[in-house]
Amino acid sequence: MVLAPRHISVCLISLGCNKNLVDSEVMLGLLEREGYSFVTEPEEADVIIVNTCGFIEAAKKEAVETIIAMGAYKGQGRCRSLIVTGCLAQRYADELARELPEIDALLGTGDYHRIVPAVEQTLAGRHCCFIGPPQARFPGQWPRLLSQGGPSAYLKIAEGCNNHCSYCVIPQLRGPLQSRPQDDIVEEAQALAKLGIKELVLVAQDTTRYGEDLYGKPSLPVLLRRLARIEGICWIRLLYCYPSRFSPELIQVLREEPKVLNYVDIPLQHVSKRVLARMNRNQTKEEIRALIKRLREEIPDITIRTTFIVGFPGETEAEFAELLDFLAEVRFDRAGFFVYSQEEGTPAAAYPDQVPEREKRIRYDAAMKLQQAISAEKNRQWLGKELEVLVEGKGPEEGFMVGRSYRDAPEIDGLVYVAAPEVSRGRIIRVRITGTSEYDLRGEIRGESGQ
Numbered sequence: 511m512v513l514a515p516r517h518i519s520v521c522l523i524s525l526g527c528n529k530n531l532v533d534s535e536v537m538l539g540l541l542e543r544e545g546y547s548f549v550t551e552p553e554e555a556d557v558i559i560v561n562t563c564g565f566i567e568a569a570k571k572e573a574v575e576t577i578i579a580m581g582a583y584k585g586q587g588r589c590r591s592l593i594v595t596g597c598l599a600q601r602y603a604d605e606l607a608r609e610l611p612e613i614d615a616l617l618g619t620g621d622y623h624r625i626v627p628a629v630e631q632t633l634a635g636r637h638c639c640f641i642g643p644p645q646a647r648f649p650g651q652w653p654r655l656l657s658q659g660g661p662s663a664y665l666k667i668a669e670g671c672n673n674h675c676s677y678c679v680i681p682q683l684r685g686p687l688q689s690r691p692q693d694d695i696v697e698e699a700q701a702l703a704k705l706g707i708k709e710l711v712l713v714a715q716d717t718t719r720y721g722e723d724l725y726g727k728p729s730l731p732v733l734l735r736r737l738a739r740i741e742g743i744c745w746i747r748l749l750y751c752y753p754s755r756f757s758p759e760l761i762q763v764l765r766e767e768p769k770v771l772n773y774v775d776i777p778l779q780h781v782s783k784r785v786l787a788r789m790n791r792n793q794t795k796e797e798i799r800a801l802i803k804r805l806r807e808e809i810p811d812i813t814i815r816t817t818f819i820v821g822f823p824g825e826t827e828a829e830f831a832e833l834l835d836f837l838a839e840v841r842f843d844r845a846g847f848f849v850y851s852q853e854e855g856t857p858a859a860a861y862p863d864q865v866p867e868r869e870k871r872i873r874y875d876a877a878m879k880l881q882q883a884i885s886a887e888k889n890r891q892w893l894g895k896e897l898e899v900l901v902e903g904k905g906p907e908e909g910f911m912v913g914r915s916y917r918d919a920p921e922i923d924g925l926v927y928v929a930a931p932e933v934s935r936g937r938i939i940r941v942r943i944t945g946t947s948e949y950d951l952r953g954e955i956r957g958e959s960g961q
């Protein structure tokens with residue numbers, strides 16, 4: 511007997527970054543269009559989909575462990591089909607097919623739109639493997655089912671990367687830069703606004719390069735101005751900017767467009783000249799310092815987030831100390847750290863002077879500790895001041911709502927806990943800050959924002 515899709519329940523587990531989450535939401539949209547129903551518990555699912563990340567060692571480990579754990583439901587629960595999609599499938603299709611026979615279908619990063627035939631084939635008892643070249647597929651081409659239920663949504667503006675940092679496998683997994691047409695992005699943003707989304711979070715591997723391939727020049731400033739015209743959208747947030755492409759036009763848009771938040775995420779990875787050169791990153795510490803100075807001069811309340819890699823091959827103690835000194839000097843509002851991961855197929859993996867794991871950990875802990883103190887001090891400066899907060903829902907404590915200010919990107923930064931009676935999700939309120947910790951703030955409601 512062949513069951514209609516509405517009798518078939520699907521559980522999708524999305525691992526990795528927010529760009530992967532957008533792909534997951536497209537798969538959910540495609541399945542919903544065919545009538546499939548969804549469950550959050552894998553034991554209740556007929557079909558389990560694991561959308562994987564394969565970027566660094568920790569992500570690969572998490573993905574493989576999840577696949578194995580989900581495979582157990584094929585023997586014990588009602589699951590009849592286990593489908594693996596995303597970066598790990600793209601990178602290790604042969605190994606996964608060989609080592610994990612419980613997998614029924616593999617879909618690469620350019621093939622996730624084939625999820626419906628994959629589900630149909632596997633439920634009919636046939637294995638399938640759709641792994642082509644990493645071709646960009648954007649939500650505008652297909653339906654997308656938002657999975658997070660909050661007032662924010664990620665908006666994917668490009669896929670792939672042309673930068674070829676020596677440690678990074680992304681260009682192999684996601685291909686070269688492939689920008690999404692502006693009209694298509696604006697159309698999706700308008701549709702998101704109609705659904706009640708208040709904040710757009712722009713994502714790509716390198717957002718500052720947006721448009722180079724389609725329009726012959728970086729076109730992010732133009733795109734931002736168009737998005738800022740959309741009624742209902744109150745905040746537009748920019749992630750993953752490449753430092754040497756942060757143009758004066760982009761700074762001008764941040765300054766002039768009130769909806770474009772005074773928040774930027776600029777992954778810097780390191781500051782030592784020799785390490786940056788070996789990373790194949792085309793900027794210097796002096797250029798980075800000048801960019802931050804300019805941003806702070808032109809936009810005094812700018813929040814700058816960055817990430818660094820510690821323990822890159824050949825990073826000496828002196829070079830690591832240089833990174834710590836820079837952190838102490840520049841005092842980023844937000845900084846995240848990655849322990850270098852030796853990824854096969856990347857130039858840096860073959861560098862002879864790999865840093866021992868234990869040493870990498872020590873450096874990671876030292877950088878985290880320093881940044882925690884900076885972050886706590888930066889937060890303390892907000893005591894007694896007012897911030898606008900986008901309400902996400904009820905807080906864990908009775909009588910508190912939880913939300914984020916312009917200083918906090920969803921999922922990666924802190925939260926603001928607001929002593930307030932019921933405030934509906936998606937409203938923007940003014941909050942006076944009454945308490946601070948390393949990452950989060952507490953406050954009391956002062957009124958509605960003008961937005």
Ligand code: SF4
Binds near residue numbers: 752
């Ligand atoms: S810019 Fe980012 S995605 Fe592109 S190669 Fe460098 S680290 Fe990888």
